[in-house]
Amino acid sequence: MKYVRQFLIIIGISFLGEGLKALLPLPIPASIYGLVLMLAALCLHIIPLEAVKDAGKFLVEIMPLMFIPAAVGLIESWERIRPILGQLIVVTVVSTVVVMAISGQATQAVIRRSKKGAEK
Amino acid sequence: MRDILCDSVFFGVVVSLLAYEFGLFLKRRLKLAICNPLLVSIVAVILILAVFRIDYESYEEGAKLLSYLLTPATVCLAIPLYEQIALLKKNSKAIMAGILSGVASSLLSILAMAALFRLSHEEYVTLLPKSITTAIGMGISQELGGIVTITVAVIIVTGILGNVIGEHICRLFHIEEPIAKGIALGTAAHAIGTAKAMELGEIEGAMSSLSIAVSGLLTVVGASVFAQFL
Numbered sequence: 001m002k003y004v005r006q007f008l009i010i011i012g013i014s015f016l017g018e019g020l021k022a023l024l025p026l027p028i029p030a031s032i033y034g035l036v037l038m039l040a041a042l043c044l045h046i047i048p049l050e051a052v053k054d055a056g057k058f059l060v061e062i063m064p065l066m067f068i069p070a071a072v073g074l075i076e077s078w079e080r081i082r083p084i085l086g087q088l089i090v091v092t093v094v095s096t097v098v099v100m101a102i103s104g105q106a107t108q109a110v111i112r113r114s115k116k117g118a119e120k
Numbered sequence: 121m122r123d124i125l126c127d128s129v130f131f132g133v134v135v136s137l138l139a140y141e142f143g144l145f146l147k148r149r150l151k152l153a154i155c156n157p158l159l160v161s162i163v164a165v166i167l168i169l170a171v172f173r174i175d176y177e178s179y180e181e182g183a184k185l186l187s188y189l190l191t192p193a194t195v196c197l198a199i200p201l202y203e204q205i206a207l208l209k210k211n212s213k214a215i216m217a218g219i220l221s222g223v224a225s226s227l228l229s230i231l232a233m234a235a236l237f238r239l240s241h242e243e244y245v246t247l248l249p250k251s252i253t254t255a256i257g258m259g260i261s262q263e264l265g266g267i268v269t270i271t272v273a274v275i276i277v278t279g280i281l282g283n284v285i286g287e288h289i290c291r292l293f294h295i296e297e298p299i300a301k302g303i304a305l306g307t308a309a310h311a312i313g314t315a316k317a318m319e320l321g322e323i324e325g326a327m328s329s330l331s332i333a334v335s336g337l338l339t340v341v342g343a344s345v346f347a348q349f350l
Contacts, residue, residue: 010192010195010196011192013195014191014192014195017191017195018191026340027256027258027259027260027262027263027340028256028259028336028337028340029191029253029255029256029259030191030255031190031191031194031195031253031255032194032253032255032256032332032333032336032337034191034192034194034195035194035195035197035198035201035329035332035333036198036333037195038195038196038198038199039198039201039202042198042199042202043202043205049199049202049203052196052199053199055196056196056199057196057199059189059192059193059196060193060196060197060199060200060318060325061318062189062193063190063193063311063314063315063318064140064157064158064283064312064315065136065137065140065161065186066186066187066189066190066193067158067190067276067279067280067311067312067315068136068139068140068158068161068162068165068183068186069132069136069179069180069183069184069186069187070187070254070272070276071158071162071276071280072162072165072166072169072176072179072183073176073180074273074276074277075166075169075176076176076269077269077270077272077273080267080269080270081270081273084239084243084270087233087237087239087243088247088270088273088274088277090233090237091230091233091234091237091247091250091274092250092274092277092278092281093281094229094233095225095226095229095230095233095250095251095278096251096278096281096282096285096308096309097285097289098225098226098229099222099225099226099229099251099304099307099308100222100282100286100289100290100293100304100305100307100308100309101289101292101293101295101304102221102222102225103218103219103221103222103225103303103304103307103308103331104218104289104290104293104295104300104301104303104304105293105295105300106214106217106218106221106222107214107215107217107218107297107299107300107303107304108214108218108295108296108297108299108300109214109217110211110213110214110217110218111211111214111297111299111300112297114211114213114214
């Protein structure tokens, strides 16, 4: 019955996240409230890691599959996308590469600088 | 035959899982970057629906079970994050610097290109939340007067693109630290990028999970400021 309890906790926290979303007038989804609640509950030892670990790791592992339906759904908005397709592709590709390169480089630069500082 | 497929509640899930397995098979066999299992499975499902002339609603009837799991799975991203919490605290400065610069460069690059292509204000605000998780991005687009369906499309394409090219971009720009790789993937390509980060390693996955939440929240504020600029 281990998995029943684990799924109960995970779905229960998702439900709490949904409640927060309904109560607070911010454009933040239930999943992000839930993530923060779960992290807080783990850090404060309200929920021990073992109580959610197996089911949680399973869900995280199969996560890529969960994006398939939404991505297939893009065929439904094709008519709206087509007129500005060229611009959309350029903006998407360029800004994705730029953001990835800059955020990665910035993180790495600070890590390496503090490592050097620690060695001195 | 077609009626059976259209009426089935399991068809959507079966075809999605099969397509993903096919993607994994191609990846093992061909070892090409383009053979990303997620990308392959999306294309395969679209082709199957087109060939058998099954409309999206029938497919989605079953496949929505997979989408349903997305919220609990995102909640569970807190687990790898918690396991790496010591590392997170130790590197909090670097992590914040990375996510902040990523969010700023996302908004700036979109502003620059929108000006270059002479996009309308409506099209510009539609694109502003493109690097963050779908649910937050939809909210921002709506709030600012964007076209929500296009925002969703661009967010998903960004995620898939990040998932496919992430490793190569990191190599190209000499991003070697696992923490930096995770931040890059999560900040640029939200949860779909995080799926790739999880494959790279536990540290990468945890840092990427953190970036989804932090960059999403920063973009809520940033996008409303940037919306004034064009």
